[in-house]
Amino acid sequence: MSHQPDRPREYVCEDCLSVHAAVVHGQPGDRHYEAPDECAACGSDDFVDINEYPLIE
Numbered sequence: 820m821s822h823q824p825d826r827p828r829e830y831v832c833e834d835c836l837s838v839h840a841a842v843v844h845g846q847p848g849d850r851h852y853e854a855p856d857e858c859a860a861c862g863s864d865d866f867v868d869i870n871e872y873p874l875i876e
């Protein structure tokens with residue numbers, strides 16, 4: 820449980836509830852993920868980590 824393979828995070832747009840893959844920054848071994856700058860569907864920049872979004876299983 821201490822180390823899990825890298826996998827893309829996902830974010831949920833709080834306005835239209837679209838799910839977006841995170842944008843990857845950095846190099847292999849030093850990678851981090853960020854929410855997209857804006858929602859491709861509605862243009863909002865309000866995202867929540869899908870793991871913290873209570874309404875999506």
Ligand SMILES: [Zn+2]
Pocket residue numbers: 832833834835836837858859860861862863
């Ligand atoms: Zn949206």
